[in-house]
Amino acid sequence: MKQHEESAAADVAAAIPKPERRPKSDKKGFWHSQWKKVKKHRGVLWFIIPAAVFTLLFSYVPMLGVIFAFKDGADGKFDLSQGDIIWNLTHGAWTFSNFLNIFVDNTFYKAVGNTLLINLFRLAFCFPLSIVIAVMLSELKHQSLAKVILIIICIPNFLSWAIVIGIWAGLLNPSVGILGRVTGHIMAQDAWFKPLAVFFSAWKGAGWGCILFYSAIASIDKTYYESATLEGANRLQKMWYLTLPSILPTIALMLVLNISGMMAAGFEQIYTMMQISTDLHDSQIILDTYLYEISVLNQNNIPFATALGVFNGAIALFLMLVGNAITTRTMKRGLW
Amino acid sequence: MKKTDKTAAPEAVAGYLPPAKRRRNPFRRNPNKIKESVLDRCLAVLNIVILLFFVVLVCFPLLNYFSLAFNNGNFNLDVVIYPVRPTLKAFEYVLAGDGAKNFWRAFGNSVVITLIVTVGSNLVEAMAAYPLSKKDCPFKSGIMMFFIITMLFSAGIIPIYLLMSALGLLNTIWSIIFISISNVTHLLYFKTFFEGIPSDIEEAAKLDGASDIQLFFRIIIPMSLPILGSCCFFTIVGTWNSYGSALLFINQSDAGKAAQPLAYYIYLMLQDSSFDKNNPWLAANIQNVEAAAMLASILPILLMYPYVVRYIRGGIQIGSVKG
Numbered sequence: 183m184k185q186h187e188e189s190a191a192a193d194v195a196a197a198i199p200k201p202e203r204r205p206k207s208d209k210k211g212f213w214h215s216q217w218k219k220v221k222k223h224r225g226v227l228w229f230i231i232p233a234a235v236f237t238l239l240f241s242y243v244p245m246l247g248v249i250f251a252f253k254d255g256a257d258g259k260f261d262l263s264q265g266d267i268i269w270n271l272t273h274g275a276w277t278f279s280n281f282l283n284i285f286v287d288n289t290f291y292k293a294v295g296n297t298l299l300i301n302l303f304r305l306a307f308c309f310p311l312s313i314v315i316a317v318m319l320s321e322l323k324h325q326s327l328a329k330v331i332l333i334i335i336c337i338p339n340f341l342s343w344a345i346v347i348g349i350w351a352g353l354l355n356p357s358v359g360i361l362g363r364v365t366g367h368i369m370a371q372d373a374w375f376k377p378l379a380v381f382f383s384a385w386k387g388a389g390w391g392c393i394l395f396y397s398a399i400a401s402i403d404k405t406y407y408e409s410a411t412l413e414g415a416n417r418l419q420k421m422w423y424l425t426l427p428s429i430l431p432t433i434a435l436m437l438v439l440n441i442s443g444m445m446a447a448g449f450e451q452i453y454t455m456m457q458i459s460t461d462l463h464d465s466q467i468i469l470d471t472y473l474y475e476i477s478v479l480n481q482n483n484i485p486f487a488t489a490l491g492v493f494n495g496a497i498a499l500f501l502m503l504v505g506n507a508i509t510t511r512t513m514k515r516g517l518w
Numbered sequence: 519m520k521k522t523d524k525t526a527a528p529e530a531v532a533g534y535l536p537p538a539k540r541r542r543n544p545f546r547r548n549p550n551k552i553k554e555s556v557l558d559r560c561l562a563v564l565n566i567v568i569l570l571f572f573v574v575l576v577c578f579p580l581l582n583y584f585s586l587a588f589n590n591g592n593f594n595l596d597v598v599i600y601p602v603r604p605t606l607k608a609f610e611y612v613l614a615g616d617g618a619k620n621f622w623r624a625f626g627n628s629v630v631i632t633l634i635v636t637v638g639s640n641l642v643e644a645m646a647a648y649p650l651s652k653k654d655c656p657f658k659s660g661i662m663m664f665f666i667i668t669m670l671f672s673a674g675i676i677p678i679y680l681l682m683s684a685l686g687l688l689n690t691i692w693s694i695i696f697i698s699i700s701n702v703t704h705l706l707y708f709k710t711f712f713e714g715i716p717s718d719i720e721e722a723a724k725l726d727g728a729s730d731i732q733l734f735f736r737i738i739i740p741m742s743l744p745i746l747g748s749c750c751f752f753t754i755v756g757t758w759n760s761y762g763s764a765l766l767f768i769n770q771s772d773a774g775k776a777a778q779p780l781a782y783y784i785y786l787m788l789q790d791s792s793f794d795k796n797n798p799w800l801a802a803n804i805q806n807v808e809a810a811a812m813l814a815s816i817l818p819i820l821l822m823y824p825y826v827v828r829y830i831r832g833g834i835q836i837g838s839v840k841g
Contacts, residue, residue, distance in 0.1 A: 216656040216657060217656075219654050219655065219656035220656045222654070223649055223652060223654075225729070225730035226648060226649045226652075226734070227649050227655075227656070229646060229648050229649050229734070230646045230649055230650070230661060232642045232645060232646070233642045233643055233645065233665070233700065233705065234646070234661075234664070236642060236696070236699045236700045237665060237668055237700045240678070240696055240697055240699070240700055241668035241672070241700060242668070243677075244672070244673050244677035244678045245671075245673045245677070247673050247674075247676060247677020247678075247680060247681070248673050248677070250676065250677065250680075315569075315572065318565050318568065318569055319569065321561075321562070321565050322565065322569070331569055331572075331573055333823075333826065333827055334573050334576060334577065335572055335573060335576045336826060337576060337580065337823075338580075340755055340759070340816070340819045340820070340823070340826070341759070341816055342758075342759035342760070342761065342784065342785075342815075343759075344761060344781055344782075344784040344785035344788060345781075345784060345812045345815070345816060347788070348583075348784065348788045348808065349579050349580065349583040349812075350579065351788070352583050352586070352805060352808075352809070353579050353582060353583060358595060358805060360582055360597070360598065385575070385576070393829075416555055416557060416558050417557075417558045417561050417562070418557075449762050450760065450761060450762045450765075453765070454785060454788070457789040458789075473674065473675060474765070474766070477674070477675050477679060478675065478679060478765075478766060484676055487674075487676050488673075488674060488676040488677065490674070491673060491674015491675060491676055491677075492673055492674055494674060495671050495672050495674055496671075498670075498671070499670050499671045502670050503670070
């Protein structure tokens with residue numbers, strides 16, 4: 183192999199006076215060099231196979247299901263009870279109307295509105311809360327106390343959503359809950375649904391979310407603070423002009439990550455909350471729960487449900503790509 | 519300032535006392551230290567007060583609700599943060615009484631699912647990350663793209679539901695297991711970590727005659743225990759607590775009931791008590807039974823809390839998100 187290369191290089195060197203050692207065309211060189219790498223790593227390359235098989239089977243094979251979105255399912259032609267998947271694929275007309283039907287579906291608009299609202303509230307409330315707690319913890323004189331507090335406020339993150347909502351439903355229960363006796367049954371009130379959803383997210387996730395910021399603050403050089411103190415800066419000034427700018431890259435990255443996940447408002451949380459008061463359906467529905475309802479609970483128009491799922495996935499993909507473009511441009515690193 | 523002047527003056531006059539022998543007053547302020555302004559000290563106090571408020575906000579619901587698990591159901595209204603009429607009847611019902619069969623079945627399902635997913639997912643992803651961590655891995659960017667695309671785009675739940683139904687995995691724990699095995703985030707964590715391992719070590723092991731499999735399992739894996747621990751921890755917590763995939767793949771049929779994971783069991787318990795309505799004790803203690811079942815279901819996670827403590831104190835950093 184090596185000899186062959188050298189002789190080729192010698193030929194080219196003879197033909198062209200420049201001492202350039204790029205003998206082959208790019209394409210042949212690419213496959214040739216890849217083949218050399220394959221041979222070099224042939225002992226470990228098969229390590230990829232198990233992960234690739236699982237990814238192929240449970241991520242890529244479902245992507246083929248996108249074609250269901252192009253079948254006509256409006257009049258029950260697409261019926262899983264009538265036959266298997268192959269039967270359904272070969273029967274019934276092809277159409278693009280499922281995607282168009284998304285835009286005339288009122289529930290879809292309600293779901294998108296609720297999803298965006300809940301996520302905007304979260305962005306405005308939960309996200310800054312994590313940063314504020316992290317800054318406050320780092321301002322404590324005794325950092326061991328800060329760690330104890332952090333350990334305590336992280337506990338809810340390790341409870342499942344069923345338990346978190348079970349606890350609060352118990353507390354806010356109007357007849358037996360200790361808070362519910364004062365507030366009434368606010369979990370069954372329209373106006374309280376979104377604030378409570380955001381509050382539960384904060385209660386569960388704020389402590390865990392602030393670990394990242396807390397360790398970012400802890401890694402700031404302490405001598406900056408000493409010199410700031412000597413210059414006569416007070417606590418607020420140190421927080422504003424020293425701590426926050428130092429963790430700004432972390433904040434920006436998490437902000438972009440949050441915005442990229444804007445279309446997912448937490449299926450488990452919202453769906454569990456919806457079970458407590460089922461009569462407020464329209465003010466509670468988010469994209470994920472709507473998708474779940476039309477795909478699993480009442481499968482009367484499977485092509486439309488597929489189309490909505492694909493559409494949702496496409497928007498999520500778009501947001502992720504935009505987020506990645508932003509972080510690569512401004513922070514010189516991708517989202518993944 | 520006045521105070522430091524007062525203490526400094528006798529020192530200067532009474533110079534015959536050797537300073538080394540004088541007992542240092544532990545409460546005396548260090549005179550060299552810049553004194554904090556009143557505003558700053560107020561802020562510090564306010565800071566602690568607000569943080570303690572957050573601690574109470576987290577602890578109070580937990581204490582209040584889980585006190586019910588130890589309380590007699592007829593006195594639930596009196597509970598604030600501790601059980602007023604302590605009893606273990608609710609636990610007895612959940613763990614050894616009429617509710618035990620369903621609880622332990624769901625518990626067993628969760629243990630099996632969590633074990634298989636944790637070992638399987640992390641082993642598979644670590645193995646895949648190892649060749650990809652090499653600088654001259656062939657088709658590296660192509661293979662990475664293959665994995666990363668699945669992180670960014672999914673075709674929704676209908677296709678995955680139809681796939682599971684075609685494979686005959688609906689209403690089995692295998693649907694939940696298989697859907698959780700592939701975890702590209704952890705693949706990226708492993709890849710980043712492996713890239714930091716110096717290649718000299720691998721070459722030395724190769725010279726000593728280690729095969730690739732030996733090299734990976736005897737050298738690379740033991741060196742990667744920190745990242746492996748973190749990833750396993752996140753997999754365990756995530757799998758134990760999630761019931762979204764159970765909502766998808768498991769229904770209320772008998773086969774489905776046999777495959778419920780614990781978090782799903784708790785979720786079902788919350789909305790409709792499928793408990794025996796003829797049992798008067800149960801009617802009075804339903805809240806206590808629910809609280810007891812929840813507490814029993816989080817105990818395995820609480821056992822892992824020392825790891826969380828280490829995570830917080832050591833600031834174990836994983837992946838490329840660095841502080």
